[in-house]
Amino acid sequence: MSDQKAVGRPRSAEVDEKLKRAALKLVRERGYRDVSISALIAEAGVSRQSLYNRWHSKADLVLEALTDDTEGLVQLPDPARAGSAQAALRDFLHxxxxxxxxxxxxxxxxxxxxxxxxxxxxxxxxxxVEPREEIVTALLARAQSAGELPAGRDIRMLSAFIHGAFWYRLLNGLPLDEDTARDIAAAIFAP
Amino acid sequence: MSDQKAVGRPRSAEVDEKLKRAALKLVRERGYRDVSISALIAEAGVSRQSLYNRWHSKADLVLEALTDDTEGLVQLPDPARAGSAQAALRDFLHxxxxxxxxxxxxxxxxxxxxxxxxxxxxxxxxxxVEPREEIVTALLARAQSAGELPAGRDIRMLSAFIHGAFWYRLLNGLPLDEDTARDIAAAIFAP
Known part of the structure; x- marks a missing residue:
């Protein structure tokens, strides 16, 4: 890598980082609806053009900020460590x-x-959505191979059930807590 | 019922009906977002006040219009007629x-x-949402009593799975068709 490239690349990456940090901070403080593009660029200390160079809209920027921020949550849990595939699913959801x-x-x-x-x-x-769904589908497929889920079960549909229950409760304003995680995992693995 | 009451009541009920019909017609034609209160009262031929006498907002009016219009769908399906609880669930969803x-x-x-x-x-x-969820929960409870679902299954969670899968596909822009109905019902009743 040439020196020029090493100097050039971080410059734009830094601006992107500033915008993503500003986006998460402001939506958490004010709520998504009440955050304007003007407020975002003022908070990040960058130009309006540098936002639109990279993203189409506020929604696009906030989506990337949230996706990056939750990267650590999107990892296939280890059933051996959790004790069982059911416990791994419960912990992942929790x-x-x-x-x-x-x-x-x-x-x-x-x-x-x-x-x-x-x-x-x-x-x-x-x-x-889909990368998160894939994690759960992979967990269920492994559980099925290990005999923790009957062979006939439709893994893709069970994954849609899990994410669906999560969205349904979220969008209806119902609590999502440790009990919900436990009950979802129990219902998926019920004999 | 006195004559006076019989004359008085339909008057306001008629206005409400006009507004609900206008609401369904316009949201189907133009999309929810592009229907204004002005367009709604013009289509119904009633005053702005008569809308706000009865509903808080466009969302409230459209919700009631949609709820009334889908009343016929909110009926507990008969497993005896469908052949099984699984078939009744499939037909209900379809x-x-x-x-x-x-x-x-x-x-x-x-x-x-x-x-x-x-x-x-x-x-x-x-x-x-909840009245529709109750229908499915009742169907599953009956299936459990009849031995078509194992006794240990968490009926409330299965009902959330079903509605959740439906919302999840709807909100992600994925198709909801006869195959989806069949696959959901099959996954719920899978041994």
Whole structure:
């Protein structure tokens, strides 16, 4: 890598980072709806153009900020460590639900924004939703191979049940807590 | 009932009906977001006040119009007629999914509107969501009593799985069709 490239790249990456940090900070403080593009660029200390160079909209920026921030949660849990696939699913869900105390309202707003904007709906689904669904599907597939789930069970549909129950409770304003995580995992693995 | 009451009541009920019919017609034609209160009262041929006498907002009016219009779908299916509880669930879901070809976009918009308005979220949940959930829960409870579902299964959670999978696919822009109805019912009743 040449010196020039080493100097050039971090410059733009730094601006992106500033915008993503500003986005998370402001949506957490004020709520997604009440954060304007002007407030975002003022908080980040960058130009409006540098936001639009990289993202189409506020929704796009907030989606990337949230996706990056929850990267650590998107890891296949280890059933051996948790004790069983059921316990691993419970712990995985509980980790996500704990994080929703911070960003659940933002996620609700992004899902709402996606309903009025087909391009953003596609972005939300492919960049955020599907990678998370894949984690759970992989966990269930492994559990099925290990005989913890009957061979005939439809793993893809069970994964949709799990994420569906999570969205359904989130969007209806119902609590998502440790009990919910335990009950979802128990219902999936019920004999 | 006195004559006076018989004359007085239909007057206001007629105005309400006109507004609900106008609401369904316009949201189907233009999309929820692009229907204004002015357009609604013009289409119904009534005063702005008569709308606000009865409903808080466009969301409230559209919710009631949609709730009334789908009343016929909210009936406990008869497993004896369908052949089994699994077939009854499949037919019930397929009936709902068929109707979504007409009003799925409106339902998506109402769920989106609910995310930014706690009072409307509560209204959507108690008036629309929960009565539909109860139908499915009752079907599953009956299936459990009849031995078509193992005794240990968590009926309430299974009902949340079913509605959750439906919302999850709807809000992510994925198809909801006869195959989806069949696959959901099969996964719920899988041994």
């Amino acid at each position: 980790g996500i639900f704990r994080h929703l105390a911070l960003d659940g309202t933002t996620l609700r707003s992004l899902i709402a924004a996606a309903q009025e904007d087909p391009a953003f709906r596609e972005a939300l689904r492919t960049r955020f | 009936g709902i999914f068929r109707h979504l070809a007409l009003d799925g976009t409106t339902l998506r918009s109402l769920i989106a509107a609910a995310q930014e308005d706690p009072a409307f979220r509560e209204a959507l949940r108690t008036r629309f």
